[in-house]
Amino acid sequence: MSTPVTALMWEARAAEGRGGDLLDWARARAAELPRPPLRSELLRAPQDRVLVITWWRAGYADELPELPEPDAALVTRAVHRWRFESLGGADTPAGR
Template identity: 55%
Template sequence: MTVALMWEAKAAPDRAAELLAWCRAHPLAPAPPRRETYAAPGGRVLVLTWWDAPLDAEVPELPDPPAELTARPVHRWRFEQVPED
């Protein structure tokens, strides 16, 4: 079973580059089989990780960044892969 974790934060004004650098500097241990980082207009940063685990498994997640880097609390979602019919 594969679970995907989405971690999304919105940077404080003029802090997008710092927030992105903070995310990229935080490895997860153990490392996920797959990790991707995205940036979007408005200072949003998205980190996706994929794990070979059930939906309720305990897997490492990025912590909250320093409050001064963000405009609002971090959003987190957890998804379970659905087999194709």
């Protein structure tokens, strides 16, 4: 049986006019994680929203490195965080 893969999602909305700053901040914090994830992706969306997804070879309940909360002046609200267990792609088994 292979080790499961867990994805962590971190999403924040920048304060007015601070989208670029939040994107830079998230990129820098992702690079500073104490260990590298299997994969990471940085995304942006309208309304200056930034999403960071990291994939880890770990169980759903395992302790994993997460991005911190940014400075309150950089965002309009608290960060949203989600954790998902990978079930594999539509045509691949989980953990590959």
